[in-house]
Amino acid sequence: MRLVFAGTPETALPSLRALLESSHEVVAVVTRPDGRAGRGRRLSPSPVAEFAAEAGIEVLKPSRAGDPEFLDRLREIAPDCCPVVAYGALLPPEALEIPRYGWVNLHFSLLPAWRGAAPVQRAILHGDDMTGAATFQIEEGLDTGPVYGVLTEPIRPDDTAGDLLERLAVAGADLLVDTMNGIEQGVLEPRPQPTEGVSHAAKLTPEDARVDWSSPALHIDRLIRACTPAPGAWTTFRDTRVKLGPVRLRPDAEKLPPGELRPGKHEVLVGTATHPVALGDVQPQGKRRMPAADWARGLDLTDKDAFH
Structure with a gap:
């Protein structure tokens, strides 16, 4: 299949590498615009943008996924499917309808648990023993779309969010490739998420990260x-x-x-x-x-x- 990959941070790189090594053709990537980083606050490309540029892949950096110029270019590319890993922006209906098989997100939780921006962090904070990853069809709701496939991963007693996310990113890359294969072969049908067990994973802010020593x-x-x-x-x-x-x-x-x-x-x-x-x-x-x-x-x- 012709793919346009959407992702931004380091977490997305294992999936991008795996797709480039697969039988599918990654014709472009979509990522967030350059941001200021480091002590000098210089504008720097995202890890996905930097990797894609080095690999000779077209890089699209719309300020909004609904920008007419971006939508026109996406229609010109005519991807079969758009796999997504931690892109970091909302996708409007106009963008969702362009690929023949839609946009398929790799999300780092066992949906419908921990929908939202910080599923790994919230799973650790909540004291969950088990988490995982899921591929699902993106729709207008927040992480509500039907699920193609899942994998599970135990949360170790000493896991940081960084440790756990690194393992899930590597394991999830294989799940995403398998999902693309199944969609192409017509053997995968996404299943609606259960209506029970829904939880939401809001982003942890610096204020959330202040330790209250009167806690257990x-x-x-x-x-x-x-x-x-x-x-x-x-x-x-x-x-x-x-x-x-x-x-x-x-x-x-x-x-x-x-x-x-x-x-x-x-x-x-x-x-x-x-x-x-x-x-x-x-x-x-x-x-x-x-x-x-x-x-x-x-x-x-x-x-x-x-x-x-």
């Missing part, structure tokens, strides 16, 4: 893992922001008041509503990441010092 240790562990690497969990110490890496649960340690710090030779404990957690890496504002014990040794901690 298990919730704090999940929150930090769900926010790693983005938007990045944080707390305040001496009125400045400190970024936090994943922590370790310490149910055997002596209980501490929420936010209280207890430095040791090899670890730093922090109090929660239940038992303490041991800090992993920390990054004070304007400084590099470092192990928590190294950070604490460089401070003259007092009894009044705590995370807030």
Whole structure:
């Protein structure tokens, strides 16, 4: 089939590579416009745009998927199907009707669970034991379309959102190719999603990522893992922001008041509503990441010092 691939971040690259190695022809990619990144805030192409350009594939960067110029070019290309992985923009009806087999999204959850922008993060935060990926036909509703295929993936106790998303992106690439094959061969029919078990995965904001030390240790562990690497969990110490890496649960340690710090030779404990957690890496504002014990040794901690 003639394909136009839509995607933007690194997460989409395994699928794009897999489709390029398949029997299908990727004739163009659609991605978000260049964005500002890095300390210099320079305009930079998305990872998908950069990869496609190096591969000699036409790159389309509409500011909106409903732009008349973009729709006209898509009609000229006349794709059979448009596979989508983390494109990051809404597709209007005018765009949805152009490919013969529509737009097929690879979504990183077991639909109808966790429809929306942050399915992996929300699954970890919610404490799910299992997640997965699904390919489905895009329609006007948010991740509501009928499903072609699924795969499952256990959530490990130490998984960050980055870890889990990396595994799903690789496994999901094969699922997406299989879905394209099945559509071409006429052996796949999408099935409507169940009406029960629907949940929504709103994007986690930096404010969501602030740690509340009066929460139970298990919730704090999940929150930090769900926010790693983005938007990045944080707390305040001496009125400045400190970024936090994943922590370790310490149910055997002596209980501490929420936010209280207890430095040791090899670890730093922090109090929660239940038992303490041991800090992993920390990054004070304007400084590099470092192990928590190294950070604490460089401070003259007092009894009044705590995370807030």
